[in-house]
Amino acid sequence: MKAEIISKDINGWPVIAKWLVINKKRQIDLAALLDVTASAISQIKSGNILLSAKQISLILDYLNIDSKDMCALYTLIFNARLHNNIDSTKKLIVNIAESNNKNGLFVASNSKSCPPVNRDSFRRVPLMTFPQAISYEPALESIESFASCCSSRTVLFPDVQIGSFALLIDQENATPEFAHSAILLVSGDEYPVHGDMVVAKLRSGEVITKYYLRKDDIVHFKSQKTDADNFVWRYKEDPGYVQWMYPIIEISLKLRADNYKL
Numbered sequence: 001m002k003a004e005i006i007s008k009d010i011n012g013w014p015v016i017a018k019w020l021v022i023n024k025k026r027q028i029d030l031a032a033l034l035d036v037t038a039s040a041i042s043q044i045k046s047g048n049i050l051l052s053a054k055q056i057s058l059i060l061d062y063l064n065i066d067s068k069d070m071c072a073l074y075t076l077i078f079n080a081r082l083h084n085n086i087d088s089t090k091k092l093i094v095n096i097a098e099s100n101n102k103n104g105l106f107v108a109s110n111s112k113s114c115p116p117v118n119r120d121s122f123r124r125v126p127l128m129t130f131p132q133a134i135s136y137e138p139a140l141e142s143i144e145s146f147a148s149c150c151s152s153r154t155v156l157f158p159d160v161q162i163g164s165f166a167l168l169i170d171q172e173n174a175t176p177e178f179a180h181s182a183i184l185l186v187s188g189d190e191y192p193v194h195g196d197m198v199v200a201k202l203r204s205g206e207v208i209t210k211y212y213l214r215k216d217d218i219v220h221f222k223s224q225k226t227d228a229d230n231f232v233w234r235y236k237e238d239p240g241y242v243q244w245m246y247p248i249i250e251i252s253l254k255l256r257a258d259n260y261k262l
Contacts, residue, residue, distance in 0.1 A: 009047070009076040009077065009079070009080035010047040010050060010077065010080045010081055011044050011045075011047060011049075011050065011051045011056075011077065012056070012072075012073035012074070012076045012077045013044070013045050013047070014076065015065065015069050015072055015073040015076065016030075016059060016063070016073070017045075018069070019063040019064075019065050019069065020063065022063070023063050023064070024193070024194075024195060025063070026196075026249065027041045027042070027045070027249075027250065028041075028197070028248070028249065028250060028251060030044075030059065030062075031251070033058060033059070033062050034055055034058065034059075037251075037252060038185070038250035038251050038252055039158070039252055042158045042159065042250075046158075047080075050081075056073075056077070060073075122156045122157065122158050122160075123156070123157065123158075123160045124154040124155065124156055125144070125147075125154060125155060125157060125160055125164050125165055125166050125185070126144065126147035126148040126151055126153070126154055126165050126166065127147075127151060127153040127154055127155045127165075127166040127167070127168055127183065128147045128150055128151040128153070128165065128166070128167060128168070129151075129167070129168050129170065130167065130168075130207050132147075132150045132151060133147075133167060133199075133201070133207050134201065134205055134207055135150070136201070136244065138243070138244045142163065142188060142189075143165055143186075143188040143244070143246065144162075144163050144164065144165045144188045144189075147165040147166075148165075153168075155183055155252075157185050157250060157252070160185065161187065161189065162189070163187065163188045163189030163190075164185060164186060164187050164188060164189075164249070165186055165188055166183050166184060166185050166186065167183070167184040167186060167199060168181075168183060168184075169181065169182040169183070169184065182251055182252065183251070183252040184199065184209070184248050184250075184251055185248070185249055185250035185251070185252070186199055186246045186247070186248050186249065187246055187247050187249050188246055190246065190247050190249075191247075192212045192245060192246070192247040193212075193247070194212065194213060194214050194215075195211065195212070195213065196211070196212045196247040196248070197209065197210070197211055197212070197247070197248045198210065198211075198212045198221075198245050198246060198247050198248060199245070199246055199248055200212075200221065200242050200243075200244065200245035200246075201242070201243045201244050201245075202231070202241065202242060202243065203240060203241050203242075203243060208221060208231070209248065210222055210223055210230070210231065211223070211224070212245070212247075217234060217235065217236045217237075218232065218233070218234055218235075219232070219233040219234075219235060219242075220232055220233075221233070
């Protein structure tokens with residue numbers, strides 16, 4: 001068995017990934033379930049952080065994994081951890097904000113046979129602010145190209161696809177959905193699907209972050225907070241109400257100092 005496969009099997013990720021697709025969920029949904037950062041989920045995926053028994057149980061219930069794949073998941077985890085001689089009694093935290101330490105994630109890289117985090121998998125993406133994003137004109141260039149030109153700042157994310165960019169939530173441009181200082185990783189090459197969190201620019205010039213809910217000819221842009229504004233778009237009756245829109249694929253609530261570059 002290859003080391004890379006063993007590493008992912010430490011948390012049964014092949015089974016989890018399968019059921020994320022079945023339930024039309026994303027890694028960001030797992031982050032919310034476990035109350036950890038998106039970076040932590042990336043390390044869980046790669047096998048550098050161990051899921052606890054309680055966290056595995058939460059995922060099983062959340063994704064409604066059937067009995068056959070539940071057995072497959074536990075078989076993968078048992079064999080991979082046995083092969084790597086993982087000592088789960090050493091409780092350490094990596095790349096997780098202090099507020100998330102209560103969740104008890106374990107570092108798998110204590111074992112000599114378990115590979116460390118692969119820094120080559122990280123890529124810098126352009127980081128821009130909401131006022132900068134307002135000026136983007138989709139007819140002229142890709143939003144990643146625009147972000148690269150209008151901002152000299154970049155941020156590191158793991159396993160990032162070409163076409164992605166990042167948005168900074170600051171005090172002057174806070175949104176109801178995200179805390180101050182959050183960084184949003186956005187896919188500039190994808191269309192959103194029902195249930196995604198998106199960033200979008202409206203005809204009014206306002207850039208919003210909302211849940212995208214589409215049914216028939218109506219799109220609802222909804223916030224989790226009851227006191228926040230929601231928007232309704234009947235796109236066949238009112239074309240052009242949304243000028244551009246992209247799915248948010250990861251959120252970082254706290255960045256390590258070397259991940260941010262001016």
